[in-house]
Amino acid sequence: MDQDPVATNPELYRVLFENERVRVLEYRDRPGEKTVAHSHPDSVMVTLSSFRRRLSSHGREVDVELPSGLARWLPAQSHSGENTGDTETHTIFVELKEPAPEPKAGDEPLGPAPS
Template sequence: MTGRGDGSDQDPTVTDPELYSVIFENARVRVLEYRDTPGARTRLHHHPDSVMITLSTFRRRMTMGDTVVEVERGPAHEANWLPARTHIGENIGTTDTHVIFVELK
């Protein structure tokens, strides 16, 4: 974390700007688009409470501290609630990952 205590050094658009982009933001939400390819891995980053909308089917390994889980998501256009988390994600499948995150402020 930064000295400000706002977690901005764990913002995914800062840690992995080649994978995350802001497509909308206002005072209440921030909407991110995430895209990667098989084998891609993120750096440690944080998401607040969010809704994730899948735009592809994919497999990922999520590392949250000492906890490692493998998840498969899809089909496209599925919405899932995600509580706030700090993690590393890795595409362990054979397809690209494409999702939209609607982060609550």
């Protein structure tokens, strides 16, 4: 990981669990709060609240709105984000430490993460 979110945004991310295969992060922010650029390996994200965010990566911006209770696969990525809604963002990330397998036909990324 180039830019560990726990190092770049320590007030927003915290490690809940870590071993040699996975790291579990909790992310929380309030409306208007922003993250600086950071990276995630392949991960599973679980939304614990509904929220709206603006994600920025490589000169592109994407607005996302996600409901609570969603579990979603996220391919490795780097981005920054901003809470553009009126609710707190609360998510859990299960980051994989194992290298990704070679992609198979039909394996398509689902888009950027919320943070």
